[in-house]
Amino acid sequence: MSDDAEHHREKMRKRKDVQDREVASKTVEKGLLMVHTGPGKGKSTAAFGLALRMLGHGRRVVVVQFIKGAWQTGERDALARFDDRLAWHTMGEGFTWETQDRARDVAACEAAWAVARSALADPDVALVVLDELNIALRYDYLPLDRVLLDLASRPAMQHVVVTGRNARPELVEAADLVTEMALVKHHFKNGVKSQQGIEF
């Protein structure tokens, strides 16, 4: 074996030791509260990817969409193949600038939260996706305290992922995992329109 190859192997052996010790130090299993926020793309997409992963493991998933209505038709149609273990609730009627009616938005969010609450009370549900809940919280369409309390009271092993820009600091504080999707570069700037399979 060449010196270079031996050097590489030695370096990687050390790295593996570090990695193995790191993995061994983690012993806790618990339901995670995850938040995908930030102005970049991928917040909902990654949440639906998690749903897919859970379904692939044969477990149950509930999706509640708080704001978007007509969007994400691709995922919804695709995930319909798992309809024995997936419940998908599109409760929102679109963005707030589509409805232009605050009272209607609040009512839609309240109805969505009632559905979410029943999922958050069911220990057979492995993952609850609360899509665009951050938008509902940001505009005070739902009382933050009640949402945080219901999240905290859920079954110990249940995972939850909350998506949407501008996550409230109290939610970030309560979360186990927070990822900020940052926009480095966006094709809309170059006049590219929304396309099937990408934005919807």
Place this chain on the structure above:
Amino acid sequence: MSDDAEHHREKMRKRKDVQDREVASKTVEKGLLMVHTGPGKGKSTAAFGLALRMLGHGRRVVVVQFIKGAWQTGERDALARFDDRLAWHTMGEGFTWETQDRARDVAACEAAWAVARSALADPDVALVVLDELNIALRYDYLPLDRVLLDLASRPAMQHVVVTGRNARPELVEAADLVTEMALVKHHFKNGVKSQQGIEF
């Protein structure tokens, strides 16, 4: 209607005008080169979410995994339901610190790129997911120039998503959409281990 409700409606009406003009100004349709990078979670998950969306629209997807082998079994099993329109190639044998053999890593990446190239030459493939390609490029397991050339030569309407930390600046430059997943908070810090449906 109360003044508050009228104020909200007026504000949202203006917002919708801006939004509509924005949407109308986008007219270009093209295959996008997308990059998910950064230290946060969700890079591959969002890419598999895009795959799901595309499959939901009845279109063809090819996934090539450059580094990870044993991981993402959840998605792979779930997406197997679409195996008439999905080709999933797990070419990597694990992280570089697992194989500890640079020559073997390079050979695995070369074989993976050959598979990727044939997908990048097929206009019937709507989306190509090049999972963890950034890692292969970072360690010079593949020549960057050749990868960029093959990406640039693909069918005009084909979308590609490249994942992995530390995207090379030249790839970011060539991309239409770049999202950086930033880690705000991570449960591993609190001793939580990898769990089914979350990390794999």
